[in-house]
Amino acid sequence: MPNHIFRVIFGVVLLTAAAWMLPASNWAAILYAKQDDVKVTAEKSPTSPVVATLSLGDAVTVLAEDGRLAKVKVANGKTGWVFKFRLAEAKPSSGGGLGLSGLTGKKTIAAREARAGGSIRGLKESTEQYAKDKQIKKEHREAVDRMEAFSIAPDEWMQFKKAGNLGEFSGGAQ
Numbered sequence: 001m002p003n004h005i006f007r008v009i010f011g012v013v014l015l016t017a018a019a020w021m022l023p024a025s026n027w028a029a030i031l032y033a034k035q036d037d038v039k040v041t042a043e044k045s046p047t048s049p050v051v052a053t054l055s056l057g058d059a060v061t062v063l064a065e066d067g068r069l070a071k072v073k074v075a076n077g078k079t080g081w082v083f084k085f086r087l088a089e090a091k092p093s094s095g096g097g098l099g100l101s102g103l104t105g106k107k108t109i110a111a112r113e114a115r116a117g118g119s120i121r122g123l124k125e126s127t128e129q130y131a132k133d134k135q136i137k138k139e140h141r142e143a144v145d146r147m148e149a150f151s152i153a154p155d156e157w158m159q160f161k162k163a164g165n166l167g168e169f170s171g172g173a174q
Helices: 003-021 100-104 111-120 125-133 138-149 154-163
Strands: 029-033 038-041 050-054 059-066 069-073 079-083
Touching: 050 079
Parallel strands: none
Antiparallel strands: 029 059, 038 050, 038 079, 059 069, 069 079
């Protein structure tokens, strides 16, 4: 084999090996908002000015990661920081919302989750007989229904999390 062909092959192998050794964080990844109203902030702080607000399924390009945060580029070209737990690798088809579903980004519950989910969604026809058999008082069944119907405004939810050091306000790398 001629010497120059050997050098070309060696160079290609060397460059390929070098590319495989680069950390994965150097490769831009596309992630998606798990829910509506995901805030992208100018700095690494939840109290920093908001540069963009993502809706469920909005794509972002991850530029860097720092602890619990990811520096992202949004569709309009702006960059900022978002908590990684607010992003998903696969584009969600439904979800979002506040309350318990806001933690997972899901508004609906799958049939396979119905057994556990029924206890947090109030008493329905399928469990009404069970409640009667166990002599659960009507006032208690109604209390569960009231809890299920409860909702909170997004700004109140953020104030609650901030006051209680919950979610993105819980500390750690910010």
